[in-house]
Amino acid sequence: MSIKNIDYFWIIFIVVLSGLIIFGQPSLLINGLLLGFIYSLGAIGLTLVFGILRFGNFSQGDLMTLGGYISLSIVTVIFAGIGFTGSALGPFTFGLPIILAIPLTMILTSIIVVALDQLIYKRLRTRQASTMLISIASLGVAIMIRGLVQFLWGNEPEYFPRESKQFYMLPLDIRIPPDNIILGLMAVLMTLGVYLFLKYNKYGKFMRATANNPNLSLSTGINTSIVIIWTWIISGSLAAAGGTMLAVSQAQILPMTGWKILLPIFASVILGGIGKPIGALVGAIIIGISMEASTAWLNPTYKPAVAFTIMIAMLLVKPNGLFGEKD
């Protein structure tokens, strides 16, 4: 990646951010940053699946929704059923049950996505279906998951148990909900974990090799079936964690929660460069901050439009994204 190629983008982005800090509402930056970290969990999973399996997974948003609802049921049905309710921790609105529910949800969602791959996507790959067809199949999976969520949990908003807590007040009238700090930290740690896995773990290296050159991976003896399973495990885990964090930060969850953020997640992936995990992280942070910052001037309804404007601008200026390589 040439630094020169992204200079213009960074310059514009930093100028807009500076303007926000000076004239706008700096609190929006903080909220946007958390939103970006949460988006990045969905976006990294999306970009990994694209890198290895070469299709856009339209079910990623609904997998996040499913993860949120699974966490909700673990907390409100299973944990509450055994008497493990736990009061809120320190300055946060939630307690230990939600923190413990996240890894359990990650495991369950991983199992679900691996099963979906074996039942649907693997069969399509075996029949050498086009990537377009597999993408459309993932759209079907998205609708199926949403239907399942509506069937199991209904259409009304569901709420995680929470306690009201004071915001942190900082200079420049910056108000930070304490939840944002812990949720943001968790998202950063998970992203760091994925980075370390890809960099140092045997299967992480196999994933990078397969994303780089699938045919050479095969002829080098890499078991690409296992690589695909690992890809789904990571993607599903991150979607589950991201969905739960989103629901906790928004204080509610709806069957459409994930679907609504699918478009910003796709925008993040394209902005960062398709197939590039680091690009997905940076793209998600930019999209998150931009979307939140836009509400200083625009009706929040237009937030997705902001994400797409940035994405289209990037496609026009640098079609391969911030971290993408030239074809």
Added chain:
Amino acid sequence: MALLDVQNIIAGYGETEILHSVSIQVNEGNLVAIIGPNGSGKSTLLKVIVGLLEAKNGNIKFMSDNITNSSPQKIVEFGISYVPQADNVFTNMTIRENLEIPSLVLKFNFKKRLEEILDLFPILDTKMNSKAGTLSGGQRQTLAFAKALISKPSLMILDEPSAGLSPIMADSTFETIESINKSGVTILIVEQNAKKILSIADRGYVLATGENKIDDTGLNLLTNPDVGMLYLGGSN
């Protein structure tokens, strides 16, 4: 007994049959070349041997094992390394990572083998942490050879290693191939530069339209007028 014995292979893509009963044999320690015009099925044959393409008929034996239609993973485990014609290194990974991948697949001591490989290809030593995509064409070919050799294969299969290289780099590549073979590694190679490869090959096979046409020692093929007329542009 031949190290690799390929008998009556029929294969192709979809309904299109490319190979119509092709047979070749590779003896241990030999350098065996497959030559022929474009579209004769040379690369297709290599893909069938290494498990990237299914044989519709025929039999492939490696040592005493039947490896017909084995998966590429199994082929690597049998001790066969394959270097494709193009895109034969992981360009987004470092040279060290490229060399490490086979050790992670076959679970051998990477550090020990790395030292031995860097003695053979010292040019790679100074660039271990560079991305393979930053290397020149000749350097990439060297890395591809090193990556294939690091697992100490019993058979190395090369698909047109001189393709796209400058004449000087191509000569250097042939020298490298000859020295690898002289070190005891059996090599099966498909090559467009027939004159060059036949001059160093123990044996050569001429394929055309997916069929065996002529096979003989490399030097005999070089002086065979039929080969000259048909495949070397009319002169030796």
